[in-house]
Amino acid sequence: MQPASIAPDGGPGDPLGDLTAASRQYLKAIWDASEWDRNPVTTKSIAERVGVSPSTASDAVRRLAHKGLVKHEPYGAVALSSRGEAAAAHIIRRMRLIESFLVRELGYGWHEVHDDADTLAHAASDDLIERIDCRLGHPTRDPHGDPIPAADGRVTTPALRPLSTCETGDTGTVARIADSDPAMLEYFGSVGLTLDSGVTVHAKRPFAGTMRISVTGFAEMELGDIAVRSVWLTTADRG
Numbered sequence: 672m673q674p675a676s677i678a679p680d681g682g683p684g685d686p687l688g689d690l691t692a693a694s695r696q697y698l699k700a701i702w703d704a705s706e707w708d709r710n711p712v713t714t715k716s717i718a719e720r721v722g723v724s725p726s727t728a729s730d731a732v733r734r735l736a737h738k739g740l741v742k743h744e745p746y747g748a749v750a751l752s753s754r755g756e757a758a759a760a761h762i763i764r765r766m767r768l769i770e771s772f773l774v775r776e777l778g779y780g781w782h783e784v785h786d787d788a789d790t791l792a793h794a795a796s797d798d799l800i801e802r803i804d805c806r807l808g809h810p811t812r813d814p815h816g817d818p819i820p821a822a823d824g825r826v827t828t829p830a831l832r833p834l835s836t837c838e839t840g841d842t843g844t845v846a847r848i849a850d851s852d853p854a855m856l857e858y859f860g861s862v863g864l865t866l867d868s869g870v871t872v873h874a875k876r877p878f879a880g881t882m883r884i885s886v887t888g889f890a891e892m893e894l895g896d897i898a899v900r901s902v903w904l905t906t907a908d909r910g
């Protein structure tokens with residue numbers, strides 16, 4: 672019998688090559704930071720996402736730049752190179768398919784998936800990921816509305832409108848909710864603010880940092896600025 676061994680990540684054609692868990696975490700953070708926000712990604716914002724100091728983040732970014740995975744001008748914005756993007760898409764695909772699997776097949780709440788999905792995404796074989804994809808019918812978005820990259824890395828990010836840019840009287844359909852805060856997701860779920868629910872803006876109070884909205888079938892509610900900035904709507908039925 673062969674002794675048990677830990678196979679390296681790499682292999683010809685493996686977009687992850689021999690990336691360490693830390694490198695993967697940074698690539699994922701850069702992807703997440705630029706996915707729904709057109710502002711340039713800074714090492715500071717990466718540091719916040721990964722939960723490290725800015726200097727640790729800049730060291731990591733420098734290493735990734737050295738490997739040709741990110742482009743970084745000194746004191747400037749950080750962006751994924753095309754190789755970095757391919758690797759990040761691979762990581763994101765695994766993460767989002769597992770999130771979808773946990774919610775749809777195992778009954779997890781959308782606020783409960785993050786930690787287990789993160790652990791499983793590192794451990795799952797490519798074959799398991801493709802079987803999950805098949806089992807779920809090749810979903811194109813995860814439980815939070817984030818697009819799932821295809822196996823070849825291609826991804827279409829839908830054109831959505833942040834709720835924060837909506838005005839009084841606007842209506843729309845919830846299409847994406849930021850998944851970074853489980854407590855907020857749980858709250859949203861409890862008040863009916865879930866994917867595909869209809870939203871009407873009743874009052875926007877920028878001076879107070881609040882917005883009064885209603886979700887079809889639920890009572891009106893007041894949302895604070897942080898909550899408002901976590902919700903995106905389809906733009907189709909704008910106005």
Ligand SMILES: [Zn+2]
Pocket residue numbers: 767770813814815816817850
């Ligand atoms: Zn998600």
